[in-house]
Amino acid sequence: MSSVHHIDTTTWYPFAVTRVDDAAAGGRTAIGIEVVSGVDRAVAGQLRTQLLSLAKEHPASITVDLRHVVVLDGACLGVLAEAWRFCEEHGIELAVRSPAAAIRERFDVTASGRIVAFRA
Numbered sequence: 001m002s003s004v005h006h007i008d009t010t011t012w013y014p015f016a017v018t019r020v021d022d023a024a025a026g027g028r029t030a031i032g033i034e035v036v037s038g039v040d041r042a043v044a045g046q047l048r049t050q051l052l053s054l055a056k057e058h059p060a061s062i063t064v065d066l067r068h069v070v071v072l073d074g075a076c077l078g079v080l081a082e083a084w085r086f087c088e089e090h091g092i093e094l095a096v097r098s099p100a101a102a103i104r105e106r107f108d109v110t111a112s113g114r115i116v117a118f119r120a
Contacts, residue, residue: 020032033051072100
């Protein structure tokens with residue numbers, strides 16, 4: 001059974017970031033990032049910076065919640081591909097909640113949302 005020690009949520013437009021320190025994950029943090037707006041080229045740059053900064057903390061997992069995103073362009077898909085590669089190299093699980101068809105076309109996504117492969 002999981003024992004949560006600390007939950008911290010920070011919200012700023014266009015993202016909300018939640019960190020959960022979990023004893024069951026060896027004390028490693030699980031991070032959730034909710035995108036609360038559309039993702040155009042400008043927001044994609046901010047998302048890239050945020051995702052890679054969070055990944056450099058070496059959490060156990062990162063979940064990107066895209067339920068509120070209607071349109072994903074190539075810039076956003078590129079950001080997710082770059083974040084996925086970094087996470088794969090560092091043993092971090094990257095998952096996407098409510099992925100759009102564009103994500104399923106470029107990534108192999110499990111039923112739980114975990115990205116397991118990128119198709120170039």
